[in-house]
Amino acid sequence: MEKTGAQIFVDSLMEQGVETIFGYPGGNVIQIYDALYDADINHILTRHEQGAAHAADGYARASGRPGVCLATSGPGATNLVTGIATAYMDSVPLVAFTGQVSSALLGRDSFQEADITGITMPITKHNYIVKDISELARVVKEAFYIATTGRPGPVLVDILSDVAAARTSQEDCGPVNLPGYRPVTEPDPEQLNRAARAIARAERPVIYAGGGVVSAGAHNELRLLAELILAPVATTLMGLGGFPGDHPLALGMLGMHGSKYANFAVNECDVLIAVGVRFADRGTGKRDLFARDAVIIHIDIDPAEIGKNVEVDIPVIGDVKKVLAGLIERLEKKLPGAWQEKIQKWKKEYPITYEENGRLKPQQVIREIFKVTNGQARITTDVGQHQMFTAQHYTFTRPRTFISSGGLGTMGFGLPAAIGVQVACPDEIVFDIAGDGSFQMNVQELATAVNYQLPIKVAIMDNGYLGMVRQWQELFYNRRYSYTELINPDFVKLAEAYGAVGMRVTRPDEVASALREALDIPQPVVIDFVIEREENVFPMVPPGAPLNKMLG
Amino acid sequence: MRHTLAVLVENNPGVLARVAGLFSRRGYNIDSLAVGRTDNPAISRMTIVVEGDDRVLEQVTKQLHKLIDVIKISDITADEYVDRELVLIKVSAEPEKRGEIMQIADVFRARIVDLGRRTMILECTGNEGKVKAFEESLRPYGIKELVRTGKIAMLRGSRYTSITTNGSREDE
Amino acid sequence: MEITAAEALVRCLEEEKVEVIFGYPGGFMIPVYDALYHARIKHVLVRHEQGAVHAADGYARATGKVGVCMSTSGPGATNLVTGIANAYMDSVPLVIFTGQVPTSQVGTDAFQEVDITGITIPITKHNYLVKSAQDLPRIIKNAFHIATTGRPGPVLIDLPMDVAQTRINFEYPRQVNLKGYKPTYRGHPLKIAEAAQLIKQSRRPVIYAGGGIISSGAHEELLKLAETISAPVTNTLMGLSSFPGDHPLFLGMLGLHGTRYANIAVTECDLLIALGARFDIRAASKFDAFAPHAAVIHVDIDPAEIGKNVRVDVPIVGDVRLVLQELLPLVEKTDRSEWLARIQELKEQYPLRYQRGNGLKPQLVIETLYRHTRGEAVIVTDVGQHQMWVAQYYRFKRPRSLVSSGGLGTMGFGLPAAVGAQLGVPDQQVILITGDGSFQMTIQELATLKEQELPVKIFMLNNFQLGMVRQIQHYYCEGRYMAVDFKFHPEFITLAKAYGIKGYTVRTEEEVQEIVPQVLSEPGPVLVNCLINPGENVLPMVPTGRRIDETFEC
Known part of the structure; x- marks a missing residue:
């Protein structure tokens, strides 16, 4: 039977088990949208393509399945760039499809033409431009394969509009053939032995766990290993939720705004x-000076x-889940000793705290959000002080419940990501903890949330500043607040204009009830928390200092 | 038809990415590209062999000119020029075959640059036709590995391509 | 005296007489922002970096000066990409500064690191990663030179934080030295003479004028040429405002949604004088059947x-204004009454028209705006149906009075561009005509508009959908409308109020007639939500792949 390129595209998505795509139509994806008209795929229409990319990203981070977004050529494609870079830095499996001008117009600076494969070369795991319908099915298959295997990441597929419109009776798409791509998942037994020997000899072991634990689904193995060798676990921002934050061995986050005990433990x-x-x-x-x-x-x-960044004594390359299982096999149960005592002492001595005034x-x-959700919510954040406060004060116990832009640090990520989540x-309960600066960046997506009746809750930490930059200006630039003060819209009215419920909280005793x-409201709610304006994130390792030299 | 372009560029980081990206996004086919510094360390010279009709070539040249780092482009295809390519071929060479292979090397004025127990590496320079013929002659013995540099080219006689001239011209 | 490179950056901008910068701070840009703290240059804080680059673009288009914007590294830089591509496609001079991680961390996937010079290679005229502080003044000098000369375009400068903090001996270079960059300004005299000869021989010439007229400031020469040789003038979208919209020789826009008479005139002409235009598909439709009977002069x-797209008989490489100045003395006053009569006949036979009734018609809103502004306003648009209606029904009188995204077709361009345009021309009436889809894309910039107290008047032609895509689906997908209907619509008036901006909703012709003069005389920004007939299509229209005279109409 003859099929159009657009139908092949839709069939390929179905074959990959794609249930939802996030997108925005346009001139050069007309054929694809026409094929989607009849398809059994849920399409979420955002209000800006950046929203589509972040929503697909949030969807992937929460579900572990690849996120899919779709945009037209030119500005549609370039509007995805920040979202793709965000996913790339955090190794999120994302497949982004873009329309492209027809072959006759390609390379001529045509209307809505952008060289999106060239543009995204530094920020995708791989990308394709499909110029021939016979390649389309194979490329889509490869794109999903590359995005989800090895170290996950975004793959972009740029489809010429005449390829989507073309017809073919070709049935078989041919096998995935990627001689240059063979991720190693099985660890080398000898390296495992070396690692196990070093761990067995350790007196003061620390596990430093990152996003790889979450994306490999290795959280159970991590907990088993930690409990076996009684090693405290510090996580990176991306690793939050990879180890239960309420576990006695949990050290919380390390690093610039990590807990003192995590940083001390790593240091020693x-x-x-x-x-x-x-x-x-x-x-x-x-x-x-790190460890x-x-x-x-x-x-x-x-x-x-x-x-890449530090010298390593024993590298073990492979799927984290398999490596941890291999280590557990090789190790014996340890008994608590001085190290574990010291850790507990630090935890008591330097708790994460703040001044109540x-x-x-x-x-x-954030602590109240933790309480009312029993720590069970899916939390998305934007980027800035509120992100660090969330990492410090919300105790994440399950993987994929903390959804945040770590590597690229993208303001405006939170709201569209919450939609995807x-x-x-x-x-589940989805909370977007946002800053007033970040929230404004993709505020248009409130319309999407209301449109699809997604009952996300947005908590804006509203201090009228770009708080993180202001904090640096306060600490290192003599309080010269250069262009960091914000004049904000009325967020309550704004929420209402979008058909969401708007609330404002100004006093500590109103937080819990709000x-x-x-x-209880089965709709999107935006709560404007008018917070102390010049609160700083502490502890803080100043830039260029070692971890044990913390402020605050 | 195939054209050979001599392109002088400022030796800035990323200049190769700019040129390669241009060819890819405009849909031009590069046959080969060789790049290296000139006598002036601030200037690099690329020899680009590109496939296309006159119209394509006109576009290639004009678009290349728009890159700020590109100083000069000469299409030397129609001129008298010397072109060379270097190839290294690792070929199976059981002791009893070595004599034959060395004879072939002689014919092509190739050099033996490595001798293993079962293999040897031969180095040959020449124009494309010669390199191809050399490769074909060795094929029956079993080519294990082959690497080519891509073509470099220079105008014959006293004419030259350099940044001080506005188009290649006869030297006084 | 030694100053930091960040301070030197500000000094360079002063040397280049930059008056306003659009930007958004961030971690690795803090040194530059610190240097801006006491600077005389106005900095406009936007609410998303996309807003900064579009605002700088709008500023540049409205004023003819270079637009300057800045952002931090990583997401700040990637948020600029659409705006940079947009300026690149329309040849708008921009200089863009991005922060970058310290040199020692470049290439390590550090926090907020992105290879923005790599990313923007295809969409900048040139870009720089500054590796040594001492190079910065020279690089900035080069960047301004490259952005504003030749065919203008965006230039990006990526500045690592440690470089910004390094102290240097500041001296602003007087000259640029770019071996590979020497634009040709003067047209070849022989080619110009050949062009004059063709013009002389021609019986049915048409001038096809694009954005190059505006960027080279050749509007007076264009008018003189058209009147001297009695040639009708058609504009590309980017060319609109380069020729008086009410001039008898004016044919309006050609191409996909051009006037029927412009398209027929181009098809019938025996000489096409293309000035600063690039024969884009939206103008030419079918390259090998465009102006099929004409000899083509391309300046x-x-x-x-x-x-690139169409064969040319007389190519003239040079600045359009200088070329026309050379050409004008070589052409004679010519009477082409037969041809002009034919043009007049076409204009009468195929006027731009729309059917009244059936709700509020968008064309009427634009005609009303035209009447009340006498074609003197600076009109900023977004992308979609409304953009085409503006191109058809607003008759521009002055160059740079249309600010619109042509090549990239960027929805969301309008509002931030209007911010930039109004800052550039504070004494002129700036009107943003937008659609409900486009307006939502960068709606956060309402906060910037309010903060800067800019009296931009926003007319949103609201059909509750992505009208242009719906129109395409109507004609090419048998009305299978997919993902074009915003099932949910914000309360735009409340939304405007949330940002402290006044708003009105109009539904009828009478209300439009009443509200337009009222709003135009109000101070401060105002939003007018025009609920238009949602089924309205942009006509005439050239079906894909057809010759431009094969249009269909209502």
Whole structure:
């Protein structure tokens, strides 16, 4: 039977089990949208393509399945760029489809033409431009394969409009043939042995766990290993939820705004077991002083991460879940000793805390959100102070419940991501903890949330500043607040204009009741928390300092 | 038809990406591209062999000119020029076959640059036709590995392509 | 005296007489923002970096000066991509600064690191990653030179934070030295003479004028040429406002949604004088059947545009204004009454028209705006049906009075561009005509509009859907409408109020007649939500792949 390229596209998505795509139509995806008209695929129409990319990203982070977004050529494609880069930095499996001008017009600066494969080369795991209908099915198959295997990441597929319109009777798409792409998932037994020996000898082990634990689904193995060897676990921002935050061995987040005890523990450990992390600068502080007395074991699926930022003693390349299982097999139960005592002492001595002074504090709001949701909500954040407060004050216990832009640090991520998360997890509570600056960046997506009746809750930590930049200006630039003060819209009215429920909270004693009220409303709710304006995120490792030299 | 372009560029980081990206996004086919520094360390020279009719070539040239780092482009296809390519071929060479292979090397004025127990590496320079013939002659013995540099080219006689001239011209 | 490179950056901008910067701060841009703290240059804080680049673009289009914007690294930089591509496609001079992670961290996937110079290679005229602080003044000098000369375009400068903090001996270079960049300004005299000869021989010439007229400031020469040789003038979308919209020789826009008479005139002409235009598909529709009976003269500053899409008989590479100045003395006053009579006949036979009744018609809103502004306002548009109606029904009188995204067709361009335009021309009436889809895309910039107290008047032609895509689905997908209907619509008036902006909703012709003069005389920003007939299509229209005279109409 003859099929059009657009039908092949839709069939390929169905074959991949895609249930939902996020998109925005346009001239060069007309054929594809026409094929979607009859397809059994849920299409969520956003209000800006950036929203579509972030929503697909949120969907992927929450579900573990690849997120799919679709945009037209030119501005539609370029509007995806930030979302693709965000997914790339955090290794999120995303497949982005873009329309492209027809072959006759390609390369001529035609209307709505942009070289999106060229543009996205630095920010995709791989990308394709499909110029021939005979390649389309295979390319789509490969795109999903590449996005979801090995170290996950975004793949972009640019489809010429005449390819979508063309017809073919070709049935078989041919096998996936990628000689240059063979991720190593099985760890080398000898490296496992070496790692196990080092761990067995360790007196002061620390596990440093990152997003790789979450994306490999290795959270159970991580907990088993930690409990077996009684190693405290510090996580990166991306690793939050990969280890239960309420576990006695949990150290919370390390790094620039990590807990003091996490940073002290890493500083003093003799064996550092780095699991699915990349030693990013926000986590390590001054790198040459990071865990400097420790034997470093680095477990990662991506060989290029080994030795990139710090020197590693024992690298183990492979799927994190398999590596951890292999280590557990090789190790014996340890008994608590001085190290574990020291950790508990630090935890008591330097708890994550904040100063209560009768004014509304963001930390309080986040703790209250934790309470009213029993720590079971899916939390998305934007980027800035509120993101760090969330990482510090909300105790994440399940993987894929903390959804945040780590590597790229994208303001405006939270709201569209929450939309994707709610689509993926329709029966769960989804909270977007946002800043007033970040929230405005993709505020148009409130229309999407209301349109699809997604009952997400948005908590705006409203301090009238770009707070994180202001904090740096306060601490390092003599309080010269250069263009960081914001004049904001009336967020309550804004929410109402979008058909959401708007609330405003200005006092500490109103927080709990407002949150409970919001949870009872089966619609999107926006709560404007008017917080203390110049609250700072502490503790803080100043840029260029080692982890144990913390302010606050 | 195939054209050979001599392109002088400023030796800035990313200049290769700019040129390669241009060819890809405009849909031009590069046959080969060789790049290296010139006598002036601030200037690199690319030899690009590109496939296309006159119209395509006109576009290629004009679009290349728009890159700020591109100083000069000469299409030397129609001129008298010397072109060379270097190839390294690792070929199966059991002891009893070595004599034959060395004879072939002689014919092509190729050099033996490595001798293993069962293989040897031969180095040959020449124009495309010669390199191809050399490869074909070795094929029956079993080519294990082959690497080519891509073509480099230079005008014959006293004419030259350099940044001080506005188009290649006869030297005084 | 030694100053930091960040301070030097500000000094360079002062040297380049930059008056306003659009930007959004962030971690790796803090040193530059700190240097801006005491600077005289006005900085406009937007609410999303996309807003910054479109605003700088709108500023540049409305004023003819270079637009400047800045953002931090990572997401700040990637948020600029659409705006940069937009400026690139329409040849708008922009200089863009992005922060970058410290040099030692470049290439390590550090926090908020992105390879923005790599990403923007295809969409900038040129870009720089500054590796040494001492190079910065020279790079900035080059960037302004490249952005504003030849065929203008965006240039990006990526500045690592440690470089910004490094102290240097500041000296602003007087000259640029770019071996590979020497635009041709003067047309070849022989080619110009050949063009004059063709013009002399021609019986049915048409001038096809594009955005190059505006960027080279050749509108007076264009008028003189058209009147001297009695040639009717048609504009591309980007060319609109380069020729008086009420002039008898004016044919309006050609192409996909051009006037029927422009399209027929181009098809019948025996000489096409293309000035600063690039024969885009939306104008030419079918390259090999465009102006099929004509010899073609093509004047453009960019040699790569000549012969790219359409064969050309007389190519002239040069600045359009300078070329026309050379050409004008060579042409004689010519009477082409037969041809002009034919043009008049076409205009009478196929006027632009729409049917009244059946709700509020968008064309009427634009005609009303035209009447009350006498074609003197600066009109900013978004992308979609409303953009085409503006192109058809607003008759522009002055160059740079239309600010619109032509090549990239960027929805969401309008509002931030209007912010930039109004800052550039504070004494002129700036009107944003937008659609409900486009307006939502960058709606956050209402906060910027309010903060800057800019009296932009926003007329949103609201049909509760993505009208242009719906129109395409109507004609090409048998009315199978997919993902074009916004089932939910915000309360736009409440939304405007949330941002402290006044709003009105109009539903009828009478209300439009009443509200337009009222709103135009109000101070401050105002939103007018015009509920138009949702079924309205942009006509005439050339079906895909057809010759431009094969249009259909209502």
